[in-house]
Amino acid sequence: MKQRRLIAAGALFAAGALALSACSSDSGGDSGDSADSNASVTIYNTKPENPLIPGNTNEVGGGNILDAIFRGLVDYDPDTAAPEMSMAESIESDDNITWTVKLKADQTFQDGTPVDADSFIDAWNWTAYGPNAALNNYFFASFKGYDEMNPVDPDDDGPKKADEPEAKELSGLKKVSDTEFTVELANAQSFFPTMVGYTAFYPLPDSFFDDPEAYGKKPIANGPFQVTSGDGDTGFTLTAWSGYKGEDKPQIAEAVFKTYTSDSAGYNDVLAGNLDFMNQVPAAALVDNQYQTDRADHFVNKAVGVIQTMTLPQYSDNFKDDPNIGKALSLAIDRDTITKTVFNGGRTPATGWVSPIVDGYKAGACGEFCTYDPAKAKEYLAKSNFKGPFSFSYNADGQGNKEAAEAICNSIKNALDVECNAKAYVDFATLRADVNSDKMDNLFRTGWQMDYPHIQNFLEPLYATGAGSNDGRWSNTEFDDLIKKANAAEGEEAYADYQAAEALIATDMAVVPLWYQAQQSVWSDRLSNVKVTPKSTLDLVSVTAS
């Protein structure tokens, strides 16, 4: 997943009405109607944690820059999140296993070299090759030939020299011509065309392979903007690239991604008119919707692909094979009140495990169990084996995590008359270390930010048996089969199967949905036509500045 650093740290996001309140009416001052095509726009950003290489960028600081300068096979519509062809002419398959990708002709990188089939094949092979230690390596796990490039740790306990991989290339990638290649997957994936819009699937020019280190500081890409100067500490200056052939041409000349170490500094800069766009206001500005007062007519409150959940580890004796305990806990959490009091009316109570913004979302998968009902909660607790005491582990380095954890525990305590304590972990890394090594014996906080806007991304990576992010180690063969079936099906039929699989999670409630998130962005008087993309960034193509 692409971790928004703030989410990893569990920052306080609010999700309010999912309605948008984007208006670009100008309140006096310079009128945005006089759009200036030579304008420079400054954008809030955090320091990229990794070199600016698509296969190695899994957090927003770097992702924001890459998404502005690269174009993948598909791009997502800023309004509907639906995938649209970008570098690709078409992506087609008869069986959802073998995909034929045809590229648009005459596309080039910013150094003049062509964007052809090799640009994608080489880039994907580099990321999929284990010894390159690319952070987005697992995105290629579904490709044929991945296992030969990533031998499993022989003794399975910590780092020992693994075997040398048998292959350096994915056997599933075959070049047909300069503008066509085929992808063979290990199993069917009907969402493949949506998936390849993710950062990990961008193409790379030859210059990358000559000197990856230099490339990571100043990448050469193929999108509407190019990096002209900058570094991670102060930020990067991106200028509109005149050679870009796509239809999504920007209306501004320059985008400056300024690095901030604190969000309140960024927010004050927006208020003072020194910063044009901030994608998420700090928690303090959410109280009483202060940000809407501060930046009237220059804010948006838009749902994003993020959900927070509570996980019951199935490997712990407390919760093993007990379908009732999760239901009791879920019924005991008063989501309406907590989202109002702790999150200032920001987040939205979850009714299932999938974010409302993605293709295939259906409300209410959680059914009655996500409605606060202390009486029914007590009934389920009476049927369950484990009666507490409960504890809820969270990472204390995230704003609002403590308050949320305590509110959840209080709600459980009051509804069930059991003990429940919020248990703080000093930071995200410490909590994740225990989670990843199956050391949890009580409730803990989990969350997911989608990689690409598709219902599958909220289900398979999180709840399929043995999936990398299945933190509770929940396993249900019926669920796995339904996901497999959905992955092989098309359109509405696939969605129906995904939704049926999602509804199955409610049979055990091993993961309790809590709330959906939204982002609250603000911008300066200079900007008009502001849109926020499904990747939570400013849409640099439609924005105009005066």
Add this chain to the structure above:
Amino acid sequence: MGRYILRRLLLMIPVLVGTTFFIYAMAWAIPGDPFASRCGQRPCTDSFIQAETARLHLDQPLPVQYGYFVWNMLHGDFGTTSSGETVLEAASRAFPITVKLTVVAILFELVLGIGLGIVAALRRGGYLDGFFLFTSLVAISFPAFVIGYVLQYVLGVKAGLFAVTVGSGAPWKDLILPGFVLAALSLAYVLRLTRASLLETLKADHVRTAIAKGLPRGMVLRKHVVRNSLIPVLTYIGADVGILLGGAIVTEGVFNIQGIGGLLYHAMRIRENATVVSVSTLVVLVILTVNLLVDLMYARLDPRIRYE
């Protein structure tokens, strides 16, 4: 004098070894997997963990790891950050900014702290004295980030008098407000120290004699009072220079200054222990050097101090 300096330089070696080993051990002793947060909700791939382990020699015992670290440092290799830069590159970009900020803050301490301290001492018990004592107490009792945020909002956002955050390259005019915030605490101490020290000296016999001789008041103050009173104050300010050069995490955060403090903060947050240790080592080096310079300065101020 030369022998003294040499002795001090040789003494730096055990101090450096001790502090860096201590920092190194502490950084890696923090519980939790240093890689766990690098990969979000997924465990990192085996190959990533292997690569990082090999790079940092994490499979070796701690003293061996530390040996590698020192050995690399002696070759001028301070390691690389996760974003692919060498630590030296990042630090050499950040350090001048921290130096600039320190200069501004020290100027505030020297001019305002000593100046107002003298005024307060001369107007002892008056309105001004009371006002200065009260405001300095406020400065001491409020945490830096509160003072920082309040001044940033009131003087920067609302009044528009100062830059809200510091632009790239940290131009001097942007550093006035953060420099003041950074200096606020020390400024208050310097003011009170100057005042107390001056009052002490004003009571001294030699001052009474000088006034009785009929020397003009201004000359007495300049020659006999202020100069003698400044030694403890300068000691304090000298120590402060070292501390400020170590980076001001809070102030740099509030005003978005990309100095050593910001660098350390970011590295700590994403568990980049190697970077934390390298940068801290550089900071320790700077502090030791500044302390040596301050000690040498005493000899210039006070002829009674001789280094043999």
